[in-house]
Amino acid sequence: MRSAPGKLIVLSGPGGVGKSTIVSELKKFDHFYFSVSATTRKPRPGEIDGVAYHFVSDAQFQEMIELNTFLEWAEFAGARYGTPRLPVLDALEAGKHVLLEIEIDGARQVKRSMPDAVMVFLQPPSMKELEARITNRGTDTQERIAARLALARQEMAAAGEFDHLLVNHQVDEVIQALVSLATS
Ligand code: 5GP
Numbered sequence: 001m002r003s004a005p006g007k008l009i010v011l012s013g014p015g016g017v018g019k020s021t022i023v024s025e026l027k028k029f030d031h032f033y034f035s036v037s038a039t040t041r042k043p044r045p046g047e048i049d050g051v052a053y054h055f056v057s058d059a060q061f062q063e064m065i066e067l068n069t070f071l072e073w074a075e076f077a078g079a080r081y082g083t084p085r086l087p088v089l090d091a092l093e094a095g096k097h098v099l100l101e102i103e104i105d106g107a108r109q110v111k112r113s114m115p116d117a118v119m120v121f122l123q124p125p126s127m128k129e130l131e132a133r134i135t136n137r138g139t140d141t142q143e144r145i146a147a148r149l150a151l152a153r154q155e156m157a158a159a160g161e162f163d164h165l166l167v168n169h170q171v172d173e174v175i176q177a178l179v180s181l182a183t184s
Contacts, residue, residue: 013122041079
């Protein structure tokens with residue numbers, strides 16, 4: 001007997017809101033299949049190729065686009081990011097719930113090609129908190145911080161396009177909400 005197809009959950013939201021923290025916590029449980037994206041950005045310390053991302057060159061990414069590899073892809077902060085289509089479709093067909101953690105442009109593409117996807121927008125508790133997170137993060141230059149803040153403000157304006165808004169007050173609460181969206 002074939003299993004019922006899994007649900008595709010798209011988790012999006014502004015850069016700096018804490019999407020990747022949610023995903024790393026969720027990985028401790030067995031609720032989802034996590035798509036591994038391809039990116040042209042360089043690995044950060046500790047990121048393993050094939051686990052965090054498939055790190056590829058610009059030419060390789062371009063070839064992947066031409067081979068129609070991606071369910072969606074987008075440019076973000078000077079690099080390209082894409083979700084390989086086949087592993088996602090295979091996991092859904094096998095009855096697994098799939099979680100994509102992607103930026104907003106890519107989320108829109110997924111909604112267009114897979115209208116049943118459950119679209120979730122992660123919001124910061126306040127704009128002030130998001131700004132503090134972006135400003136305090138890492139070793140970015142003032143210029144980069146200003147660019148990231150401007151982008152985050154634009155991204156916040158897309159919240160109304162999503163089916164579900166989750167406020168990132170508590171990681172545990174967000175995780176619970178995502179699991180119940182997948183299993184309900
Ligand atoms: P980072 O470089 O910090 O890992 O990710 C930057 C942004 O790219 C984040 O907002 C993340 O959600 C997004 N992202 C990661 N993988 C993908 C992908 O496959 N497609 C799209 N559209 N965005 C992605």
